[in-house]
Amino acid sequence: MTVSSFNHVKISGVKTVIPENYVDIDDELEFFGNNPKKLERAKKMVGYGRRYLADELTTVTDLAVDAAEKLFEEMSIDKNDIDILIFVNQKPDFREPNDACIAHGRLGLKKSCATLPIVLGCSGYPYGLWLASALMQSGFFKKCLLLAGDVPARATDQKDRKKAQIFSDGASATILEYTSEERLSYFVNGSDGGGWDKLVVPFGGMRLPFDKASFDIEETDENGNKWRANLSLMKGADVFNFTMDVAPKLINEILDVSGWAKDDVDLYAIHQANKQIVENIIAMSKIPEEKTPVDVFSKYANSSTNSVVTVVCDQQKPLKKVVLCAFGVGLSWGAAAVDLSGMYNGGISTYIPPKDRPTREEQIKHWINYFKGEE
Secondary structure (H helix, E strand, O other): OEEEEEOOEEEEEEEEEEEOOEEEHHHOHHHHOOOHHHHHHHHHHHOOOEEEOOOOOOOHHHHHHHHHHHHHHHHOOOHHHOOEEEEEEOOOOOOOOOHHHHHHHHHOOOOOOEEEEEEOOOOHHHHHHHHHHHHHOOOOOOEEEEEEEEOOOOOOOOOOOOOOOOEOOEEEEEEEEEOOOOOOEEEEEEEOHHHHHHEEOOOOOOOOOOOHHHHOOEEEOOOOOEEEOOOOEEOHHHHHHHHHHHHHHHHHHHHHHHOOOHHHOOEEEEOOOOHHHHHHHHHHHOOOHHHOOOOHHHHHOEOHHHHHHHHHHOOOOOOOEEEEEEEEOOOEEEEEEEEOOOOEEEEEEEEOOOOOOOOHHHHHHHHHHHHHOOO
């Protein structure tokens, strides 16, 4: 694992945004054989509750830009002070250009502001903080806007009971600032690329581009779950075993690196894969249960890249010593021990889509006219 420490970088504010549409697991009794006891067992064991779904016109960039605009306003931040924008996500608006450039334009940031995309899922937020801290410690960049998010629920067939009840959409904005004061942070990162195919979308890249034949692919497993070529594949048992092997060690290593005692930490923000997984990690790493929320999954489900940020934004009390622990696609993992003293917590807000946004048909027509030189 890679171990890093930085100084003079302050996390000064954070804000999460979620879609307005949601589904409650209590309204899906049909998927539990119309058996209330079976549903209650699943809720108790896995933590199923409410998940938020972006509509067909809402992208992760829409959510992240909204989070940034709200954070700018709430913190009275001049957007011209942003020196670098980093955007972590894995379901971009377009294959090209990257969403960091798109977000830069939509936010109206200065042209001298550098932009950088990171393609990562569940482990992405600690990686984003790590990269931002490394770039800013020199003092060259004074203020960074870190955007992070994902729309895994929108990208999941809601009849697929392997994944649909787990995932939720959301994005966040974080402000980091260079400071002359002592402000230490610690990071542990790692990867096991040998397991890259345990969480994968096989089609749509240059390895297997979409064609008519792939669009027609539709397979059904023995439980009636359907898979199409535009959807992800997950080896659930392998991912679970990977998590149980990596996450407890990761937490203990970041504590060793930081020199923090377990009881000194105000909050352990663990990736909300599901309630059962978080509870197992708590038991195996022997961290305080009362400082490690497991109910965020029931409130907001698994929002992938934004999961650990959602845990932080859900807190109603001031925080100082916080440990972040995330793991997932890649396979990759990252942990951070950060000092959030004085940080503004903007909480969790709802994204309201603009009424004048173009429909899918209008967007298609625009790009046809764009090609013809008519727009």
